[in-house]
Amino acid sequence: MLAFVIRRILQSCMVLLTVALLAFTMFRFVGDPVAQIVSLDTPAEEVRKVRESLGLDDPVIVQMGRYLYKAVQMDFGISYQFRQPVIQLLAERAPATLELALISSFLSLAIGIPMGVYTALRRDSLFARVFQSISLVGVSLPTFLIGILLIYLFAVTLGWLPSFGRGQVVTVSGRWSTGLLTVSGLKALILPSITLGLYQMTLIMRLVRAEMLEVLRSDHIKFARARGLTTRAIHFRHALKSTLVPVITIAGLQLGSIIAFAVITETVFQWPGMGALFLKAVQNVDIPIMAAYLMIISALFVTINMVVDLLYAFVDPRLRATIKG
Amino acid sequence: MSMQTPPAGSSPPGDSLWSRIMAHDLTYLFFRSPLTVVAAILSVAIMLAALMAPLLASMDPFDPAQVFLADANIPPVWQDGGDPRFVLGTDDQGRDLYSAILYGMRVSLVIGLSGVALAATIGITLGLVAGYVGGRVDAVIMRVADVQLTFPAILIALLVNGIVQALSKGTSRETWAFGVLILSIGLSFWVQYARTIRGSTLIEKNKDYIHAARLVGQPTPLILLRHLLPNVIGPVLVILTINLGLAIITEATLSFLGVGLPPTQPSLGTLISIGNKYLFSGDWWIVTFPGLTLAIFVLSINLIGDWLRDALNPRLQ
Amino acid sequence: MTSSAVTPPVLELRNLVVEFVNRHGTLRALDGISLSIAPGEVLGVVGESGAGKSLTGAAVIGLLEPPGRIASGEVLLAGQRIDQLPVEELRHIRGKRIGTIFQDPLTSLDPLYRVGEQLIETIRTHLPVSEQQARERAIALLAEVGIPAPEKRIDGYPHEFSGGMRQRVVIALALAAEPELIIADEPTTALDVSVQAQIIAVLKKLCRERGTAVMLITHDMGVIAETADRVAVMYAGRVIEIGPVRDVVKSPRHPYAKGLMGSIPALDERPERLLQIEGSMPRLTAIPQGCAFHPRCPHVMPRCHEARPVLEPIGAGQVACFLHEVRS
Ligand SMILES: Nc1ncnc2c1ncn2[C@@H]1O[C@H](COP(=O)(O)OP(=O)(O)OP(=O)(O)O)[C@@H](O)[C@H]1O
Ligand code: SF4
Ligand SMILES: [Mg+2]
Numbered sequence: 001m002l003a004f005v006i007r008r009i010l011q012s013c014m015v016l017l018t019v020a021l022l023a024f025t026m027f028r029f030v031g032d033p034v035a036q037i038v039s040l041d042t043p044a045e046e047v048r049k050v051r052e053s054l055g056l057d058d059p060v061i062v063q064m065g066r067y068l069y070k071a072v073q074m075d076f077g078i079s080y081q082f083r084q085p086v087i088q089l090l091a092e093r094a095p096a097t098l099e100l101a102l103i104s105s106f107l108s109l110a111i112g113i114p115m116g117v118y119t120a121l122r123r124d125s126l127f128a129r130v131f132q133s134i135s136l137v138g139v140s141l142p143t144f145l146i147g148i149l150l151i152y153l154f155a156v157t158l159g160w161l162p163s164f165g166r167g168q169v170v171t172v173s174g175r176w177s178t179g180l181l182t183v184s185g186l187k188a189l190i191l192p193s194i195t196l197g198l199y200q201m202t203l204i205m206r207l208v209r210a211e212m213l214e215v216l217r218s219d220h221i222k223f224a225r226a227r228g229l230t231t232r233a234i235h236f237r238h239a240l241k242s243t244l245v246p247v248i249t250i251a252g253l254q255l256g257s258i259i260a261f262a263v264i265t266e267t268v269f270q271w272p273g274m275g276a277l278f279l280k281a282v283q284n285v286d287i288p289i290m291a292a293y294l295m296i297i298s299a300l301f302v303t304i305n306m307v308v309d310l311l312y313a314f315v316d317p318r319l320r321a322t323i324k325g
Numbered sequence: 326m327s328m329q330t331p332p333a334g335s336s337p338p339g340d341s342l343w344s345r346i347m348a349h350d351l352t353y354l355f356f357r358s359p360l361t362v363v364a365a366i367l368s369v370a371i372m373l374a375a376l377m378a379p380l381l382a383s384m385d386p387f388d389p390a391q392v393f394l395a396d397a398n399i400p401p402v403w404q405d406g407g408d409p410r411f412v413l414g415t416d417d418q419g420r421d422l423y424s425a426i427l428y429g430m431r432v433s434l435v436i437g438l439s440g441v442a443l444a445a446t447i448g449i450t451l452g453l454v455a456g457y458v459g460g461r462v463d464a465v466i467m468r469v470a471d472v473q474l475t476f477p478a479i480l481i482a483l484l485v486n487g488i489v490q491a492l493s494k495g496t497s498r499e500t501w502a503f504g505v506l507i508l509s510i511g512l513s514f515w516v517q518y519a520r521t522i523r524g525s526t527l528i529e530k531n532k533d534y535i536h537a538a539r540l541v542g543q544p545t546p547l548i549l550l551r552h553l554l555p556n557v558i559g560p561v562l563v564i565l566t567i568n569l570g571l572a573i574i575t576e577a578t579l580s581f582l583g584v585g586l587p588p589t590q591p592s593l594g595t596l597i598s599i600g601n602k603y604l605f606s607g608d609w610w611i612v613t614f615p616g617l618t619l620a621i622f623v624l625s626i627n628l629i630g631d632w633l634r635d636a637l638n639p640r641l642q
Numbered sequence: 643m644t645s646s647a648v649t650p651p652v653l654e655l656r657n658l659v660v661e662f663v664n665r666h667g668t669l670r671a672l673d674g675i676s677l678s679i680a681p682g683e684v685l686g687v688v689g690e691s692g693a694g695k696s697l698t699g700a701a702v703i704g705l706l707e708p709p710g711r712i713a714s715g716e717v718l719l720a721g722q723r724i725d726q727l728p729v730e731e732l733r734h735i736r737g738k739r740i741g742t743i744f745q746d747p748l749t750s751l752d753p754l755y756r757v758g759e760q761l762i763e764t765i766r767t768h769l770p771v772s773e774q775q776a777r778e779r780a781i782a783l784l785a786e787v788g789i790p791a792p793e794k795r796i797d798g799y800p801h802e803f804s805g806g807m808r809q810r811v812v813i814a815l816a817l818a819a820e821p822e823l824i825i826a827d828e829p830t831t832a833l834d835v836s837v838q839a840q841i842i843a844v845l846k847k848l849c850r851e852r853g854t855a856v857m858l859i860t861h862d863m864g865v866i867a868e869t870a871d872r873v874a875v876m877y878a879g880r881v882i883e884i885g886p887v888r889d890v891v892k893s894p895r896h897p898y899a900k901g902l903m904g905s906i907p908a909l910d911e912r913p914e915r916l917l918q919i920e921g922s923m924p925r926l927t928a929i930p931q932g933c934a935f936h937p938r939c940p941h942v943m944p945r946c947h948e949a950r951p952v953l954e955p956i957g958a959g960q961v962a963c964f965l966h967e968v969r970s
Contacts, residue, residue, distance in 0.1 A: 015472050030491045133360075136631060140624040142574045142594075144581045145616050148601055152612075156605060163605075219749035225705055226744070227764045227815060228737025237763075241754050257477040264479070267582055268601075282487035282584055290487050301476070317799040318753055353665060 008309055012302045019298040023291040024067045027077070028060075031287025076292035081284050086292045090274055095176050096166055097266070097273035101259045103189060104197035108258075109251055112201040116208025117243070120216065121235055131205070138202030143261060147195040147268035154191060162188050164270035196265040200254050207250055212243040245316050252308030256301040354636045364628035371622045375430035382424035383410070387590060394419050398603065401610050414610040416599055418588070422610065425591055426618050432592040433619070436503065437573040440510025441565060444572075447511060448518025449561065453549050455519065456526025467523070470516045482509035482575055486584045498587045506585055510572045517564050525557035563637060566630035570623045577619055593619045650721035651678035652823045652855040653702065658715035660694075660701050660879075662926075669926040671697050671710065673879045676953060679823065682853040684846070686860065686870030686887065688902065690923045693876040695859045699825045701725075702857075703740055704732040720822065738768040741816030741854075743845075745828040747809035751800040757784075757811050758796035761818060768819035783814040787844055806837035813845055817854070824849060827859045838862075842869060863903065867891050872959075875899045878923055878934040885959015895961045898935050933964070941965055 034050055042050075055063060070076070076086040115135075119128040141149075155163030167184030169177040179185030215221060216239055224234045263275035270276070274293065281289035355361055374381055384391045396419035399408045408415075413422040455466040473481065489505045490498075529535065530553065538548045573593075579585035580594030581601075588595055593615045600612025660672035672694045679685045687695050700706050702717055704725070717725040724735060736742070744750050752760060761780035765771060771779065777796070784792035787810040800808055809829065816824055826845065830838040846869050849856050858870060866873055867887060874884040875896065883896040894900045921938040924930060930937055936946040946964055953960040954967065 018472060026488060030488050136627055137620075137624060140570060140574075140627045141620050142578055142581075142623075144578055145597065145620065148597070148604065148612060148616070152604055152609070219744065219746060220752045222705070223742070223744055223750040223812070223815075224752065226703060226736055226742035227767070227818075228733050228735070229763065229767055230733070233763065233767070238752050238755075242752070245754065260477045260480045263483065264578060264582065279483070279582055279584075282483050282490070285487065285491045287487075287491060290484065294484065297480070298476070316754065318801045 004313070005310065008306050012306050015302055016295075016299060020068055020071060020295060021064070023071075023295050024064050026287055026294075027067060027291040028056075028063060031080075031285075031291075071292075071295060076295075077288040079281075079289050080286045081280070081289075086288045089277060089289065090292060090296065091175075093272055093274045093277050095178060096271060097259060097262050097275055099179060100189065100192055100196060100265070100271065100273060101255065101262055103193040104200065104258050105251075105255045107193060107197040108201035108204055108254065112204030113208050113244075113247070115201075116205040117212060117240060119205065120209045120212035120243075123213070132209070135202040135205050138198055139206070143195060143199055143264045144268050146198055147191070147265060150191045150195055151268070161191050163191070166272060192265050192269045192271055195268065196258060196262060199261070200258055204247075204250065204254065208243060208247055211246060212239060215239045215242045218242070245312065248312055248315065249308050252304050252311075253301075256297075256304050259300060260297060351636055355632070358632055361628055361632040364625040364632075368622060368625035368629065371430065371618070371625070372434060374427060375434050378424075378427035378431045382421070382427045384421050384424045386420040386425040386428050392419050398608050398611075400608070413614050414608075416596065416611050417603060420591075422596075422614055425596055426593070426615050429591050429593045429596050429615060430618060430622070432586065432590065433573050433576055433594070436506050436510070436576045436592070437569055439507045440572045440576070441514065441568050443507055443511030444514035444568065445518050445561065445565060448515035449522050449554070449558075451515065452519035452522025453526055453553060453557075456523040457530055457545070457549060457553065463523070466519065470519055474516050478510075478513035478571070478575060479578060481513040482506075482579055483582075483584065485509040485512055486579065490584075499589060502586050502590070506576055506579060509579065510575055513575070514568055514572065517568070518561060521560050521564060522557055525560065526553060529553055529556050560637075563630060563634045566626060566633055570626040570630065573619070573623055573626075649681055650718070652681050652683075652720055653857065654678040654716075654718040654721075655698070655702070656716040656718070658698070658701060658717065659713040660697055660706065660710060661713040662710050664709060666927065670713075670929075671879050671926055672701065673929075674715070675876075675879075675881055677874050677881055677884055679855045679857060681822065682850070682855055683872065684849070684856040684858055684870045686858050686866040686873040687876060688860065688863065688866060688873060689876035690902075691861075692923055692925075694879040695876055696827050697879075698876075699742070699827050699857065699859060702825060703736050703742060704729075705736075734768075737764060737821070738819045739821050739823065741819075741821040741824040743809075743812050743816050743824065743826040743829045746832045747805055747812050748832065750812050751808060753800055756797050756799055757803070761796070761811075761815060764815055764818045780814075780818075783818060784811070786848060787811070787814045787817075788840075789814075805833050806841060809833060809837075809841050810844060813841070813848070817848060817852070820852060821854060823855045823857065825857045825859075828861065829858075830865070831861065838865075863891065875902060878929050879926070880934060880962065881953060882935070882963070883959065883961045884953070885957065885961075889957060889959055895956065895959075895966050896963045897939050897941050897965070933962075 034047060034054065034056070051057065055066060074087045078084065079086050079089055082089060115131055119131050122128045151163045154161045165188060166179045167188035168182040169179045169185055170181045171177045179189055221234060221239055224238050262273055263279050265271065266273045266276040267279055277289060278293045280286070281293070379385070386392065396411070396415050397417050399411050399415040400406050401414040402409055411421045415422055416425060451466050455463040486505055486509055489501065493501055535548065535552060538552050576585060576592060577594030577597065580592050581598040583598065586592045586595050588599060596615035597612050597619070600615065603611050655675050655677050658672055658675040659670065662669040662671055675698055677685070687698065689695055701712055706712070712725050716723055719735065719739060724732060751757070758777065758780055761783065762773065762776040765776040765779055781792045781796055784796060789795050789807060789810055803811060829845065830841050833841060842865055860866060870887045872885060873887050873890040874881050875890065875898065876882070877898050883890060883894060883899045890899060891903055894903045924934065932948050933939070933946040933951050936942045939946065943964060951962045951964050951967070953962045956966050
């Protein structure tokens, strides 16, 4: 088990290192680190000094090492646009994105899995067909269009829910600003989390359905039928469990991509999160933020992936055995 | 239990090509699914309309000489204040929405198709090489693919976009937006092709005809292209169809986010983005009609892709 | 039919027809199967791949996969028709009165549940016993099928068992509710040659002890010769010869059965001649008129092209071939 965990951690570090290399390349060669410090009217002499003090004349490998060393300490440089440390900007916006992402993930799993199971078991029923068709509409509509549609319906026309922002937020333990504790905060969460979760939900529903149909055709289910087990035991004890084991992996990746997809939702709803910050960075060529966001997101993905792998191993006795051995 | 089912392509011998096509299982399955037929008609119609935009449109929305700001934000004809010159109304610049949609659809389609073609080319090439050469080359390609697969396509597209923008400092977006969108889509969607092709290549490369070609001394690129490719390309068809929908969504999303096509060369996404700004003032048509066109087109393509996947799956007849 | 018989056969098939309907039309996969199995009897079922052996088994337990369906004919279990029972009642018969063993023990068990959980679940589905009683019964069953240290192994997962051991577990599962009949569909084909004999021996012993009848589907004539009481030979969805194992294996009458038996060298006699049957079994879409075997038959006669021979009693068995028609 330990060997497996260590190997998995090493693998993750390799991935992170690759991404960091990419981030450094962006930071150093695509962006202009000097631009962080100086303005347009800084005299050339001054600029040269800044270059020197930043160590831009050192060998690239030294610079890379320095960049990594700082990145590990969460120092990603200064934003071109805001003239503030990147990490501070990201930290301020992280709670908004994470709360949105968590609620959307929960929604998409809590609704997507039962719908997938239902459409697989009642393949030919009217509802299953309707669900299946709706789900195709769900994956065909771009997220931003869904957001606009919801805003038009529930904010503009009906006026029930706010169309932008987080509502009233409360700061917990001095760092975390949460919208979960106020009515307006919760109301503000509804439309964005539906927008963000809908695509993932339909995706999960379709994946669960496909996986479950596959499992229902498998030999051990055939044998379970031949043993005379009740339909309920066959469907929910045997087929469902076999279906959900691989779905764990998907669900984990889902959370990761929900955080990335938040870029779109946050833009539509003017949600003050990391995604909106990243988009602004792309629009304004704010390389330090882009590089930092890339690294933070990949660190998140890699961690989630690793946890999912371990979880998978924990759930599936076959894997547990190979890992122990 | 062993099951034998007739191969998917089995068809009774016919005389003409037409009768052979009509007798084919795929054709049968196609006409048995009315939704797919409707989807096919719709998507062909939209594609044709987009390609023939200059003929069908009442004006060229890209031509500043034909656009007058005085005509801005006119509602569709059937509403109060509508203008018979602009059936679906106008946008904030005074462009006829109907014409803008036709031209915008054309832009979206060209970018989507080129992006998918680029992704397929990259993916198929790398997949063939990885599968055929194996060893370290394979390991490197597949590792890159694995890493990339953990990032959603939209994020990669945004990154590519940001990097190009940084490198092209000063030049205007009009000059490179088109190419960058294609590049972004190409670079974010290649992995699936590479994986599929690599899988089938691994199986095919040990077959006799490949051995024979190698023994005869044919150069590797020729073996890859002439012998291997035709035998592994099959499953790519479904991915192509589904990816076209995704690519068009990605283009629209990037343009909506303001990092795609500029308002002077509007794609559907750009139009929706413009319309979104006027939604609160009640000018619903600017966002609705382009949005509807986009949704119907992508939905049709996905319906076809979905049907194709089921129809080509030998396990479900 | 002699309804006055003391005990009706455990299983009787009367003119069973199974069809698949698809757009090419209706495919008749089983065409009038008639056979019976007496209590405690082992009926071997042999025939080329695709002859319809597995389909017969699936039809009996009501697990034909759509679009397959029983088009006509009857399935009787201990004299009672079961082919028209409601789904739920048929389920009570599966596992309780008819046990089933499939070919591949590696995939028959649910990999995510312990062997014991699967046994207990099966026992408690069919018998009114407590969890504890079911567990004791499960351990006893495992011991009976020859699994060492069953009280420990019962808590193992399927992947911790070897192929042979897994098939023993499958046998235990099939026997869990003391069924009257076991349908064993190629129970050893997927196994290592070295353990095949052991598995057959276990199956044979347990069924004999309990008086359980067996429908043993196999390609292995050696197993048939040693294990079966009677044999049914199938060809293109029909039974073409059925009778006591001695007769059918040693002196088959139907030309196809002759060819089939000829292809195994007998143990005690030296093989006279290895009879080869030319050609292969027709696909369902192209089953010839008349006797389905006529394109391959060395004794084909003009009438074999038109008329279809039916099973007719001859000696202790039955044969469907015009060569053996009882002339009136
Ligand atoms: N779903 C189906 N659709 C059409 N034909 C089918 C289907 N399932 C089975 N068949 C046909 O039914 C026939 C009998 O199949 P079956 O599995 O019973 O053969 P078998 O005698 O058990 O062969 P094997 O020795 O290979 O197990 C075959 O010709 C097969 O093609
Ligand atoms: S009926 Fe005719 S064709 Fe069929 S087996 Fe007998 S002799 Fe041969
Ligand atoms: Mg079989």
